[in-house]
Amino acid sequence: MKKVIFVLSYALVALAIFSYGKVKENESLSIALSGQYANHMADASEKLSALDTAVKKTLLFNEAEGSSKAREDIWRLSADIQSSVASLPIDPSFSTSWMNYLSRLGNYAKENDNITNHQEYHKVMSQASNNLSAMAEEWEVATNGMVGGRLTMDEWRRKLDAEHSGHDWKKMGTTVKQYTESDFPLTASESDSMKKKDLRDMKDEKVTKEQAIERFKQLFPNVSNEVVGVEMSKPGSPYPFYHIRFAENQSVSYIDITEKGGHVLSYLSERPFGKEVLPFEEIKQKTETFLKNAGYKDVVYEEARENDTSWHLVYVRIEPEYKAKVFSDVIHLKVAKDNGQIVGLDASEYIRKEKTAPQPMVQIDWNTFFHSGVHIAENELAYVENDRLEQRLAHYLTVTMDENGKVGTYAVIVDTETKEVIKTEKLK
């Protein structure tokens, strides 16, 4: 009995020492974390003040050149604050609105090189400056406890979750949202772009649930024997669609079909794959036959990527005027390597085709445009969305350059009218 008591006592002491160690470790971790967060919060406060100063500096000049350095600062500082805000445990409704505001402020300053209406710039940025000052004060009050070291991590979290947290983060979020709407309202292009993404303005006739199932069976006769369930999208969806789930042998799949027009948004099937591998040419041929039969007749092959069980293929629409590829009107397909079956289709971006307008094409001397070591491997026409969300006709160039004995390949997209470089991307 004595021995048992002896062993138990030792075990208890060991447990107490271990628990004490753990508590201390958690405490120091919590202190380190609080320190990190306090640092980010203080950093955001300082940068917020610097941002406000940069905005005010740009208001000193009439000419864009005079304020170019300060505008660059606005863009850089807004990105920095976004990065700090993103790494902080704060109310999500506030952080999303705040990130949005900062991103629009930075973009507005960056894009001002192309804006000739300086009166408009002055008006927008004066308002933004007032709002930024108010926000900086709110931010200081809201983060006071954490920055001043009076709150531990747990206390901060509890304060955020509490019904009456002592600070109204939601109100702050709503205020920033109002600032965004008043200072940087959506432009016509942004609004158009959002509508396209949302598909909410489709004018097509509504299809019934039965018609949607029929469309699905017509497209995928091999897998559509057993429909498990059909649900309508939830009321919050900007565009209503049928969500159809089905099973066939060992395949479990879904397809989403819009209520207006019965267009396929996306389809994906999960099934076991065999070891056999069909040649890529056969896979491509099967895919193109499927596209033709499904009514996607104005698309061309763009690229493909092989993975363990399947190929992912990309097709883009060709517009009739210049025979240019429209990269926003894209169809993705997933094709099984073992038998060439279409196991995935995403045509959500193809449904509402981009409106493309005729555009002048100025002569561009590529020899002076690019550095002497750059070689143009391909030059084709494409419609591509620029920073201002406008569809622009562009030269889609694939260029190569020697990079220390290796060949670097880049896609360079140049506006045919303004020569603006819309995008440069390193290709793998």
Place this chain on the structure above:
Amino acid sequence: MKKVVIHLMTIVLLLGCAYITSPIQIGAFSAQEIARGAKGDDVIELQARLQYIGYYTGSIDGNFGYGTYWALRNFQDQYGLPVDGIAGAKTKKKLSEVSKYDEKFVKDNLNKGNKFSHYGGKPLANQVSKGAGKKENTQLPSKYSEQDIQLMANAVYGEARGEPYEGQVAVAAVILNRVEHPDFPNTVSGVIFQPLAFTAVADGQIWLTPNERAKEAVLDAINGWDPSENAIYYFNPITATSKWIWSRPQIKKIGLHIFCS
């Protein structure tokens, strides 16, 4: 006697036809044509052989990208072959004739994750140094890295491993939708590790080893699938503690998750 001869001749003829029409295996290459976007053993051999004769200077990784494409075109040009950047039967045959391929050396080093090259004319043993470990061999769109895939697979597995496949692709798509959205950080890691954003990060489940299904779901999402229909939030109505999340417009329910904008 005549009948026997006719039978024999027929058999020989049939065998001959079968031989002529069957795919020709060139060296160790398979009979498949290989083009940009392909991956696997054939691409490894193609890269190693092109490197052996000095046309390819990149890493031998089994992914047929632009580096391999330009090297192959140069080879085809030099050897009077049609210049199309596709390794078909003729190109593979010529390449097998003019180069060597030490399969064991290449595969061993790939498996060990070593840094190595396969140039002819110098000892292979001198062309190896220790690398960062075995890498995945995945064909990805240009803007994504292997690290993005790994992180996303961890997040998908930690957040949705019990969910249907569609739900796993949707969680990966939400991460990508956030990267593109102005209200969120603009990198995959920034989105995943944004404080209070994902439960799996808070409770450490993000560090569980993801399975192949989660990786496949991530690949589908980065290749363009979005079963969430443009959602930027999702939550489990049984376990969600935030009241705010209920205020988001709901799009669709997949498994236990409701996806919202």
